[in-house]
Amino acid sequence: MHHNPQSSDIEKALDTLRAGGLILYPTDTIWGIGCDATNAEAVDAVFRLKGRAQGKSLIVLLDTDNKLQSYVSDVPEVAYQLIEYTERPLTIVYSDAKNLAPNLLAEDGSVGIRIVNHTFCTRLLQRFRKPIVSTSANVSGQPAPRNFGEIAPEIIGGVDYVVQYGQDDLTERQASIVMKLESGGKFSFIRK
DSSP, X not given: OOOOTTHHHHHHHHXXXXXXXXXXXXOSSSOEEEOBTTOHHHHHHHHHHHTOOTTSOOEEEXXXXXXXXXXXXXXXXXXXXXXXXXXXXXXXXXXXXXXXXGGGSOTTSOEEEEEOOOHHHHXXXXXXXXXXXXXXXXXXXXXXXXXXXXXXXXXXXXXXXXXXXXXXXXXXXXXXXXXXXXXXXXXXXXXX
């Protein structure tokens, strides 16, 4: 079998997620702090590391849009078109999330979900078979890191596993577009 340099990286990240730990990992946008999005204790640990107030929602990543129905009560049909046609990474905020850790949802029960297309993330999500939290790898109030080199030491030291893949990619990346989608299909931009 052809040895994949990512495979041990993926295994270690999976072990960490399954144990309820935190990973620091590259995404289709900026580096993120990740955990099992169905594990409330792991989500608590993310808030503690970031020094971020509870009640702020966290973004969740999935590898394919056919998994949306497992985590959103009513996925408006237009969501699939928006995901298919977007050029840039797109996070959609859906109302009425389900089967996710309650403490990662916004106070109104909504959640931001992004379908990622990324060498490492996509494989990790396919293998984990559950959604993974991704929140910018910074202490709350500090600027979000645009590449691995900008991540603060206390964030690197505060997670259980730091993914090797992508550390040497110094391209400055930006956060995704964020769009709010009402159950009737009406949408508006939160961040462009």
